[in-house]
Amino acid sequence: MNILNIKLENCYGIGKLEYNFDFSNSNTHILYAPNGTMKSSFAKTLQDISKNDKKITPCDRIHQNRKTKYELKADGVKIKPEIILVVDAEDITYDATKKISRFIASKELKKKYDDIYLELDSQKNDFIKKLKQISQSSDCEIEFVNTFITSLNSFYESLDSIIKKLNDKSVKYNFKYNDIFDKKGNVRKFLEKHQKLLSQYIAQYEELLTKSKFFKKSDNSFGTYQAGEILKAIEDNSFFEAGHKFILDGNVGIASAEKLSELVEKELAKIINDTKLKEFFDKVDKALGANSELRAFKKVIEKDNLLLIELKNYDDFKKKVWLSYFSELINEAIDLSNFYNTKKKVLKNIIKEAKKEFETWKIIIDKFNSRFYVPFKVNLTNQEDIILKEETANIEFQYLDKNQKPVTQDKDALLKVLSKGEQRAFFILQLLFDIESRKNNSINLIIFDDIADSFDYKNKYAIIEYLKDLHKENNFRNIILTHNFDFYKR
DSSP, X not given: OOEEEEEEEEETTEEEEEEEEEOSSOSEEEEEOSSHHHHHHHHHHHHHHHHTBTTBOOOOSSOTTSOOEEEEEETTEEOOGGGEEEEETTOTTOOGGGGTHHHHSOHHHHHHHHHHHHHHHHHHHXXXXXXXXXXXXXXXHHHHHHHHOSSSOOHHHHHHHHGGXXXXXXXXXXXXXXXXXXXXXXXXXXXXXTHHHHHHHHHHHHHHHHHOSSOBOSTTOBOHHHHHHHHHHTTTSHHHHTTOOEEETTTEEEOSHHHHHHHHHHHHHHHHTOHHHHHHHHHHHHHHHTOGGGHHHHHHHHHOTTHHHHTTSHHHHHHHHHHHHHHTTHHHHHHHHHXXXXXXXXXXXXXXXXXXXXXXXXXXXXXXXXXXXXXEEEEESOHHHHTTTOSSOOEEEEEEEXXXXXXXXXXXXXXXXXXXXXXXXXXXXXXXHHHHTTTTSSOEEEEEESTTTTOOHHHHHHHHHHHHHHHTOTTEEEEEEESOHHHHHO
16 A cells, blocks of 8 residues: 545544545654544544444534545555554553454454364264263263363364274163262262272172183173173074074083073073172162162162172273263264364364464563563463464463562453553553554554553653554554654654
8 A cells, every 4th residue: 555545524523634645655654633633533534434334434423414425545446444443542442352363363264163163063963962862961072071081182082082992782771871970979989988898799799600600700701791792792693593503611502592692691690689699789779778869879770780890990881881872873973073084184274374373472462561561461371272262362460569479360350450550551452462463464554543642651662662663564554643742753
């Protein structure tokens, strides 16, 4: 932009103004206006134009019957409203921190990222609905991720970690997930408290395995779970129809799934109905009866005593239960995992690009903390999420005192303890956010309306130095308005 042509008529007290700002030899013009009304009217008019909103347009508030005209052209072409920024130090509602995601991740990158996750979340939500029906867990997504978490896993990463372990013939559990894996952790506490009783029950179960003609206790026990897996594998009888048969201990031959199932049920009945095993279970059951918070758990194990064997390792059993739930939705789980992996590479590239833009934030923080004089230091608290996941950053302020350790405050709390002058210094941070966010634009028109007025000497000087730096930027065209002649001379 070399020539900016401005034509205004009846705009907030400006009767008529037509002027060409020539930026061919300088990126900055300073407009000294002893009349504060003219200066404010000029800034207000350009601010309305920058909003590009048909409901907010320049006008003459006093003589409303007068026709308002306004036209801005850059090198003969109508100027785009979005390249205009009006910086008004008197605007107490100005809060550029809300716009921080605009430069942390560009709109294009943010849109690509959001569009992918909209697709992913749509498919995931359909999957979660089905998973809730099976698990009957009130919050199954979080429960699942927390079960398989190793670091900061997402749902999709947790799904990827288990997908190869899924089996459509896995054990199906009929209890409600939270009846055993309750959110308060009461079941876990009970099992830990009654570890001795549980150990006695398990020891008796294992002893019965050693006496069984079918089950066996060894370093790798062949128990009820392993038998159940075999029964599922041969339930369609194809194994036997192919001419195969099982030869059991004692040279006993089994030639059909039905015969094997009868044998397993008979051996299992012997274990479950064992007097001593029942005795240990009754003790566990009695202890449960004294705890009203564990009624649901009590009902579950009364239906299936042998769940106590599984609960020997609570966390491992929890994983096993989730694997069973996902195995019931094995095809949907695989489809969701595959879809995520097709998008994963694209997401990584987007994040890689966004991280480059994230450097802008560091520049802003360094400039503010090193160049301006305020009793607080600015930090960013959620650096992992801000790049793309959050709309705005969580900005933290450390209030500094020579005699004490820094005290962390949020913006609202900080402003309550700052003096009027210090509150105005906070505006400088807002200014940096909005200007630095535009450095990737091809061209910008910035209107500064008495930007340094009312600041103390140190910060006034720091602002002038910042304006000098901005003057050197080739993609910025600056118009500085002031009614302060001393500022004008500097």
